[in-house]
Amino acid sequence: MEFFSHSRPWTIVVSFCIIAFLHMFRRRRPALPFPPGPKGLPILGNALDMPNKNPWLTYLQWGKMYGKCFSDLIRGVDYILEMIDSDIVHANFLGKHVIVLNSAKAVHELFEKRSSIYSDRIRMSWNIAFVPYGPRWRTWRKVFHEHFHPNATQQYRPRELKAARKLLENLLRTPEHYDHHLRFMTGQVIMGIAYGIDITPHDDPYVSLAENALHAIESASISGWTFDMLPFYMYLPWWFPGAGFKKEAAKLAPRVDDMINKPYQTVKDALAAGVAVPSVAASMITSLREQPSHEEELTSKAVPATMYIGKSTAAALLTFFLAMVLHSDAQRRAQMEIDNVVGTGRLPDFDDEMSLPYVSALVKEVMRWHPVAPVAVPHRLVVDDVYEGYFLPAGSIVIGNAWAVLHDESVFPEPSRFRPERFLDPNVKLPEAGFGFGRRICPGRFMARSSMWIAIASVLAAFEISPVVDSNGVPQIPKGEYTAGIVSYPEAFACRIRPRSKQAEELIVSSLNDRT
Template identity: 35%
Template sequence: MGPMVDSHLAILAGISLSFVAVKALRWFIKKRQNIPSLPPGPMPFPLLGNVLSIDTKKPWLTYTEWRAVYGDLIFVQILDQEVVVINSQHIAQALLDNRSRIYSDRPYLATLKPYGWLVSFAFIGYNDEWRLCRRLFHQTFRPKSVVRFRQMQIRRARDMVANLVSDPQHYHSHFATFSSSVAMSTVYGYDTSTRNDPLVEIVINAMTGLAMLTPERAIMLKAFPFLLNVPDWCWGSSIKRSAQASSKHVNEMVNVPFQHAREHMADSSQSSMVGENLRRMEMQDEASKPMFETSLKKAATTAIVGSYETMTSTLMAFTLAMVLYPDVQKRAQAEIDSVIGRDRLPMFEDRASLPYIDAILRETFRWAPAVPLGVPHATSSADLYDGYFIPKGATVVCNTWGISRDEKRYPQASHFIPDRFIDVNGLLTDDDPAEYIFGLGRRICPGRYAADTSLWSAIATMLATVDISSAKDDQGKTIDFTAKFMVGVVRYLASP
């Protein structure tokens, strides 16, 4: 046994030394050729790269820890994929905003096609199809256009509160219904039921597949694509079955509400993204209609998915914060009472007079970013930044979590402190996490203005009408709980 172990150790040592020698040789050659070095980062292992050093469930935590060692721009090797991690808003703006021509592509994800998620233009590459989808989306959700949705958003927020009062136990379901109903109205012109709406149920079913688009699953399918074809009785077939189920649900989410909007174009009393563009499509030549309709479906699906995932997650985080920080809730309610009184509910016209409510929204964005690493970008060509070489085809990740947890910028960053966004005069500061929470560059979330107003209407209405606290048992004692977050593309608080 001893000689065998020694021989194994010798082999491992030989491999490690060879790898170090190769790395040293490459470094020496680059120095001789005056080729700029890659950004700093941890030393990778042969073949595996840095994958063993990263928390695959919560990689943003690893990248945030590495910032203290390697800085705000880090190079990481994950198997054969080169990854550049951005840990500061300044660098993110310098690259993703100011050099958006290079940083607007998307990396290949092996999970997208089998799980049916190429229907979201948020994931597709930077090309003509993406530009058409983006234009269709922007027409409906640009700042001037979203103003027309405000009355509907307030009405839906009040429906949500009514559900919370009558059935407080299922608060997650009420948040999901609110998020979906706002999106269904703006995208398809569809008025959802306040509870158990069939089209909302279709969206919720499809969202289970989005949670499966984890980095480790993508890496596994990229390395072992045959897993999508193995027999059902074989080990690993669960990936194939989950992909098939996801594709079925996503296909239903794409087509059922779209068909509903098409059938009710004539009798719909409200404007919507799909309804308006279907009318435009009728005036186009027959050759261009198929591509236009496909792009419209992708734009519509992206709006529904983005609204459901991020808004529901943010409302869950807000609710948790109000339970953990009751003094914040009391101060917000006092502000509403002093400005509005108790004879009516908040309206958008009151927003400028309620700075603390906006500070709570900003702090919710910062404290619990729904997408901690954003959606990854990819470089379409090589680049140089601050003396560092960034390769073509590299995956570029903006560590939103790390930016929001910067102790120099946000002291006691793990605590929920809305006052950090209020100045000495009681006004909002210039620091708005929405400037990085929704992404940057040409791939910034195009629905951010509607999301902002929807979330404000929900939070302001909740604070004006209900007290949010921990559940109590039959004896009136507080039930202890531990907040658990689920992770995938979106990080969200698990409902009990």
Template identity: 35%
Template sequence: MFSAQILAVATSCTIFLIAALRLSRKRVYPLPLPPGPRGLPFLGNALQLDTKRPWLTYAAWGKTYGKIIHSSILGIDMIIINSESIARELLDKRSAIYSDRPVIPTNEISGLDFNTVLLPYGEKLRQHRKLFHQVLRAEASVSYQEMYSRHATELIFNLLKVTDDLQKPTQAYTASLIMSVTYGYTSCGTQDPFVDRAQELLDIARHLLSPERAAMFTAFPFLKKLPVWCFRGAYSLMGRSRELCQQLLNEPFNEVKVQMANGTVTKSLVADFLSQAEENADEDTMKAVALMGYVGGIDTSTSTLHVFLMAMLLYPDVQARARAEINEVVMHDKMPTIDDRPSLPYLDAVLREVLRWYPPIPLGMAHATTNDDIYGGYFIPKGTVVIVNQWALSRDEDVFPDASRFDPTRHLTADGQLKDQHFVNHFAFGHGRRVCPGRWFAENSLWNAMATILAVLRIDHARDSNGNRIEVKPEITTGMVM
């Protein structure tokens, strides 16, 4: 027994040393890589990184090394982009090279390999996006006005009832909207087992799917063969993640089948799929798309609504101006609707500023290069992980002076009109061929919630038992989604 343990340790050490030598071997390129911090052999810059808030580290490096930076973690090349113009040049204009995703082993180990966001660029991804396009394209998203209004009204009542945790009512709003479209799920109140399980899955996933977290499994592939009990922290939850994935993929999908058999089904993406027997997709694909519509939107939209509420509390002048605009445009006996949106540019500017001020996914979703490329005299190798640091974009003082301040007027012209009419181009929705397919649905649902809240409620500080105002200090969670 003892000799077997020694052999196992020796084997692991040997594998580690071989991997270290292989990954630390100097590679020769025809041009220099972008500048970046000097790293250690094999480890690269792993020890220099704030693993909880890597976007802050990358932004700090940008002040020293420039808008495009090279970094490495355990032998994995990474390019960090801290400029929107560079992101547009590479990911939009050269999308044929920059549309792949890095292989993230924790994705597969956790049972999340159905994840549309992380699929490699190819036919399966096109099938997913085609199905998303059916219900989330611009024309379809505008047609959901009655549904937006109905759920926004429920959001108001839930906000009025809440005493401390604002996550439940805002999460219920985004969850109920998405599930209505995907599964025809008509009620998803603040206490819902599906929402609770999906949130548990998201809490696990947001800590497992970053390139920084996955680097260890890429550097040491043998780790994927170890049982889950060998890991600690977030990694130990990979087994629970697999269990949740199977429940969430199958149970709501099968419920739609039961409703169809009983004649009680309502219109939804899944019901349309099952009734039309789509030729280009199988049930597994449909299950993945339906669940991804939910998990891909709920955290980001809920985060955005939280930031909106915080901004309205901390900047009462902005809240007052947005409400005054609504009162001027919308008759007092009516609620604002999507039809009023062109006449409410300041409210649109508020939404743009919410996404700018605290982008919900501070590092976006990593891309990967399918070929070598050259930019600005620097070499970008094939297989490089490319990250757009949305946090750095949001704090670029050349583009957004006094960037830490919440100021919607930065998105308006001198005469009060929007500078950019194309909101879906906002960097928070990503870039290139991997831009968020649900961006029209997201912007319409967020705008409707914000308009309804401002039309009905006044957001102010809570008071203590003596009537004194309780001050609020903004605190943002870490992980893939803030």
């Protein structure tokens, strides 16, 4: 949709003329209805309705607006008794079908029980999250699982603990740059595990590579959506009206190539010199045959590169800081638990996790309150299907609305409130929705959770997070708005970060000497 908002009017007219021509050859409307949704315009469909801001809220609202109506038949009165929210909605984007799943029930039925036909992706990049469903994806997924299943991730905890301690040091020195410190911590963990590379806090070349590649993939997601909706654009020259973004994509492609190849080559050179440290890339390179095939070498490059491009821990930790600014009561309760269990003479470590149920509940609530990928990565339906009497055509883009699943009022009363105590009830489980769905669920979720937990527990033990105040002493409360990319970050906000006590400050300093 962003492509059309930036195009000149005359290019849009030309594009729509082509679409209108192709529209004449669409197949006949099926006997069963499509799911409910906004009524579109001729040819354009719902192109003007598709949201650019907070799409997760728009999709959820569609479910309420276009739900099923039921009459009071018992008393024979012909009027609407209630409106039942629809857990699946439909939109038509220039002749292409978009299906949104707004409930755990719909997600389970389609993405889990029918995963063989709902696990495809739109064609975008080498990243494992976007690779089409097939042999390559299965191979990459298997290799990724070998390094990141729950037992395997235990070996990464010392590095995660070290990064959490470094985070405390950085927050102590320059708390105003907390957002940079959170991103650095994430990069420190992932680049170390993926490549055995120790990054620098400022202007690190490998971090720059990764950030440039992430920007390129964000841009590619727009192009990928456009190509999928309007496949004929794939074959048009860049100078054709409306196809100029192909030229921009060609400029961005080398950034992604650099991210795949340069850190990988660094590890190869270190192995050849006998100075490589253990890492996922080193392990994969060592296991390659002397003359690997192109596909084998691509696998060994793509898996570690995907780790950094797929990072989401920084976004979740920014949400944690925002939540603590807005909900000081939850912060105080978590700190009280840490003081009672861990004491004030040391910092928490992973051995304390089972003894800190409220802290763990708070981590879960951070992931529920605003998931890092509210609408996840779209799936593609590969064959015609039927769900609850609705027709779902092959080729549809199917979006799992993680936000809707995690804000289901029947499961999470008062879903907009930040209430960690809801997860102290053993019957309340956190759905995996924040990490994707079905066979395409994020394979790095176990490491992401443990990295989040130790970072949050450490920050709570050492610091107090509060709103900044103006010259009159009035707290400046953040608006709490979020970006709408593949990974959703809080919009920039200021906060006050201070050590909880002199003893806490001394613990941070002393922990520097304890690192291995």
